[in-house]
Amino acid sequence: MMETSFDSLRITGVKINYFFICKRKLWLFDRGIQMEQESERVLLGKLLDEYSYPRKKRRRVTIDDLIAIDLVEGDTVREVKYSKVFEKASIMQIGYYLFYLKGLGINKKGIISYPRLRKSKEVVLTDEMISELKEAMKGIEEVLTMPSPPVAEKKPYCRKCAYFEFCFG
Amino acid sequence: MQSYYLLCSGTLKRNENTLLVEKSDGEKKVIPIENIDSIHVFGQMNFNKELLVFLAREGKPLHIYNYYGNYSGTFLPRDKNVSGELLVRQVEHYLDPQKRFFLALAFVEGAMFHAKRNLREYSGTEPFIQKIEEELDKAYSATSIAELMGCEGRAKEIYYQAFNLFLKEEFYFEKREKRPPSNPVNALISFGNSLIYTTILSECYRTQLNPTISYLHEPRERRFSLCLDLAEIFKPLIADPLVFRLINTGLITKDDFDQDLNGCYLNDRGKEKFLKAFDQKLKTTIKHRRLKRKVSYRTILRLECYKLIRHLLGDEVYAPFKAWW
Numbered sequence: 051m052m053e054t055s056f057d058s059l060r061i062t063g064v065k066i067n068y069f070f071i072c073k074r075k076l077w078l079f080d081r082g083i084q085m086e087q088e089s090e091r092v093l094l095g096k097l098l099d100e101y102s103y104p105r106k107k108r109r110r111v112t113i114d115d116l117i118a119i120d121l122v123e124g125d126t127v128r129e130v131k132y133s134k135v136f137e138k139a140s141i142m143q144i145g146y147y148l149f150y151l152k153g154l155g156i157n158k159k160g161i162i163s164y165p166r167l168r169k170s171k172e173v174v175l176t177d178e179m180i181s182e183l184k185e186a187m188k189g190i191e192e193v194l195t196m197p198s199p200p201v202a203e204k205k206p207y208c209r210k211c212a213y214f215e216f217c218f219g
Numbered sequence: 220m221q222s223y224y225l226l227c228s229g230t231l232k233r234n235e236n237t238l239l240v241e242k243s244d245g246e247k248k249v250i251p252i253e254n255i256d257s258i259h260v261f262g263q264m265n266f267n268k269e270l271l272v273f274l275a276r277e278g279k280p281l282h283i284y285n286y287y288g289n290y291s292g293t294f295l296p297r298d299k300n301v302s303g304e305l306l307v308r309q310v311e312h313y314l315d316p317q318k319r320f321f322l323a324l325a326f327v328e329g330a331m332f333h334a335k336r337n338l339r340e341y342s343g344t345e346p347f348i349q350k351i352e353e354e355l356d357k358a359y360s361a362t363s364i365a366e367l368m369g370c371e372g373r374a375k376e377i378y379y380q381a382f383n384l385f386l387k388e389e390f391y392f393e394k395r396e397k398r399p400p401s402n403p404v405n406a407l408i409s410f411g412n413s414l415i416y417t418t419i420l421s422e423c424y425r426t427q428l429n430p431t432i433s434y435l436h437e438p439r440e441r442r443f444s445l446c447l448d449l450a451e452i453f454k455p456l457i458a459d460p461l462v463f464r465l466i467n468t469g470l471i472t473k474d475d476f477d478q479d480l481n482g483c484y485l486n487d488r489g490k491e492k493f494l495k496a497f498d499q500k501l502k503t504t505i506k507h508r509r510l511k512r513k514v515s516y517r518t519i520l521r522l523e524c525y526k527l528i529r530h531l532l533g534d535e536v537y538a539p540f541k542a543w544w
């Protein structure tokens with residue numbers, strides 16, 4: 051048995067991802083404050099998702115409504131990403147999936163694919179990663195129980211964020 | 220993305236992933252759906268359910284105006300962006316008298332700021348500006364929304380009274396009359412105000428704000444009364460200067476109006492001129508001081524919705540938009 055209860059936290063992979071990118075974005079997303087998906091970037095992501103692996107069979111696997119894995123093949127789960135900008139966040143997201151699956155008694159390894167860069171990265175669930183994930187889960191809970199969103203602090207990638215006009219306009 | 224204003228008569232229908240406008244004279248026009256922000260129907264247009272389902276799927280509002288160019292209603296697609304949290308906070312700010320007053324006053328303040336800014340462009344308006352300021356002072360110390368509304372109403376009356384100082388003589392303007400507008404200036408102001416209202420509704424719809432919960436106006440006053448609130452700030456910023464310019468440059472003349480028992484209204488040619496100028500204005504860009512980017516007036520309307528959301532979420536205190544240039 052694992053001591054971390056996934057169910058009571060209801061943390062999705064996206065939330066893990068956002069936690070490592072921007073805590074404000076995480077809070078806003080959680081409260082349903084979403085931005086219009088207008089940008090070219092989002093469109094590219096969607097296309098990428100649809101056309102990257104047309105031949106692979108098991109795509110988009112959803113477990114317990116909490117995690118949505120892009121591809122499951124044999125002993126690997128694969129997450130497709132557009133760019134490496136948020137690599138750390140991507141690694142933790144897929145690490146979270148592995149951690150979650152491990153809790154269900156399934157051991158897998160992860161691969162992050164960057165079809166556009168023709169690259170991929172392997173992710174293995176280590177003890178270090180597990181403790182980092184547990185920290186993150188606690189951190190997410192703290193952020194999400196805040197009555198107001200964490201203040202906007204300008205980061206180098208804010209200008210490309212869908213929330214940019216919301217945060218700084 | 221932009222607004223499409225349809226003055227013609229004919230049929231509007233779905234054609235694959237585009238809208239097809241078929242004018243009664245046979246002319247056809249195709250509008251790709253992704254270019255559309257909202258559609259404004261002024262003419263006699265036929266459309267069917269398939270069109271509405273398509274617009275709903277794509278989240279595009281359709282605003283309808285009657286024969287006189289008055290706002291009749293909106294086909295607002297089902298909500299795509301809902302935030303229960305925000306709705307609760309909107310209600311909280313309505314129910315708490317202090318929180319409500321804060322926002323109501325902010326809207327009045329923004330409105331009067333732009334009204335004074337307009338008058339300042341013309342000579343001889345100082346006494347009017349001063350009187351508006353007196354009303355604004357009283358508004359700050361008002362103790363109820365009703366009292367605040369009173370100050371706002373009087374300040375607006377003073378503002379309109381100043382128009383005769385600078386509008387072409389033949390457009391003499393006695394007083395503001397809405398239903399029905401009695402003379403050309405009233406007709407122009409009403410037309411401009413409806414456009415601001417629907418444009419704000421379109422922008423509001425793109426956010427999670429619930430347009431029916433308002434602060435200055437009572438939520439029961441109009442279906443989308445929050446848009447009335449926000450429109451206060453932008454009517455004098457966007458619509459009124461257009462009225463002044465169209466009249467004083469002679470672009471709009473008395474021939475652009477029809478007068479009948481129901482009052483005075485822009486005819487089709489007049490509407491076309493106004494809509495063209497309005498659309499240009501919405502697309503005009505300003506360098507935004509905080510974003511350090513050029514943004515259009517239309518974007519400014521959306522940013523105002525964002526500011527309101529930030530206020531309601533306890534993120535940043537709301538201050539009404541005030542043109543700084």
Ligand code: SF4
Nearest residue numbers: 072075208211213217
């Ligand atoms: S704009 Fe910056 S602060 Fe705002 S949500 Fe995006 S990353 Fe976070």
